[in-house]
Amino acid sequence: MMVHASPRSTVFAVHALGLNRHAYDPVRRHLDASRRFVAVELPGHGEAPPLRQPALNAYVDYVVDEVSAQAPHGLLHLVGHSFGGVVAAMVVPRLQEKGQAVASLTLLGTPAQGGSVFLDRADAVERDGGMEAFERSTIARWFGDNPPSEWDPAIHYASHALRTQSKASISATWRALASFQGFSGLTTAPHVLCVAAEDDLSTPPGVMAQIVDAIESRADGHGQVSLKTLVKGGHLFPLTMAPEVARLLEAQWSTAEDSTRSRGSVE
Template sequence: MNGRARPEIPVIAFHALGLDRHSFEPLRRCLQDGRRLVAFDLLGHGSNGDRASECLEDHVDYATERILRAADGPVHLLGHSFGGVVAALACQRIRSDGHDVISLALLATPSSGGKLYADRSDALLLNGVEPFKQSTLARWFGETPPPQWRSNIEYASKSLSSLSATAIASAWRALATFGDFSSVTSQPGAMCIAAADDLSTPPSAMSAIVDAMSENAIGSGPALKTLPKGGHLFPLTMAPDVARMLEAHWGAVEGEALLKAGGRA
């Protein structure tokens, strides 16, 4: 661990559409620096299953409230897939209000919204959850996933089955209304992680986020890291590798923040 790292700074995490806060358990177990990771269920998911919303602003409002309740000081934000969009927008709002976000890490996050997601919502409501679940699992893990991913697939399947069609469709519609990352100002400490075999959000999507955010960067733009494998749910399937990447990144940005603070003393 970087000698200047401050593991007392918590990580606030938001999960992918169709999962819940427990999707971060593999990553939490792999953290080695004693850092606290706090994950929340998005609207329409897990403990918030009865609070679905088609309004992206509602999701951002909820995430912002959760972040501010969980930490009264600096935080790291982490978002996976739809949770990455929500985390980035909440980060923008929190920082504009003067709160200290040390870093923002986006994992397998779509670079924009649009008709694709509205069409998925319509198809889900027309055909039901089961066909949606099967196509989603194939997109997340591939047609022939390796045997060691079995527990991750079982968890994802159970999570998808626990959600109502209305809740999933509402989240898809909320994502559909997202523009892109060109309006999101990149802060020092932003990082994107992709997996080369991700069929849902390929590395090109993460590259588009980096390019868009770099246009509004404060200092250097976001860093981009690409894992050789892991599928869309690489925070679960490749949890040890993701944990090492994140811990190195958090330690580095915390060290830079301490150096800057020392320079202003």
């Protein structure tokens, strides 16, 4: 884990498939230094060992354990990007069952549900030469055909991160994502923010709007859920549009903390 120390509230952030904890470095540089920020590295990514039996719930269990081990008393915020958003959303009710106060959940470019498309990607990775094709197609899907030159550092980081992943880990993560049943059955945090980018080829704003609709459709109440859309950034907009994402996050966390404290939930 990489920690940005602070005494105030704690944020736990989960990165996208194929990346690692450094995916949040650009955003962290633009955050309020008084806030503790922890980037959780998913199993099989970066320096984290792979799971023995990789399945969606196993990734969730891993993140729950990581958060529980480092969570102080007080408010928590969860952030997740893409597959990391799915995991973060599933972590929230597990933490709530443990009595942890989760003030907010922020989903960045997150798929609304699993499905066969992700199984197809897992199969493609497992074929001979699949990893090379996976890297090419993923970079194109994440950044588009003609990305601006200012995105070069993000592309370089993403390409390097993808090349360090094993075929087994990538395939396992795709299969885990394929099994996700969607957001309508999840208990979420009181404040949920969905962030999309207009030019995101993987999870465009319409997909994020489906998440908002699914959360709002819950019969047992949902708190506040909103969708913010960036005009550009591609799928990796937390890297390419880091200052804008950081501003949205800070506003989300401050609003959630003020609301929670006004209800007297936290001393």
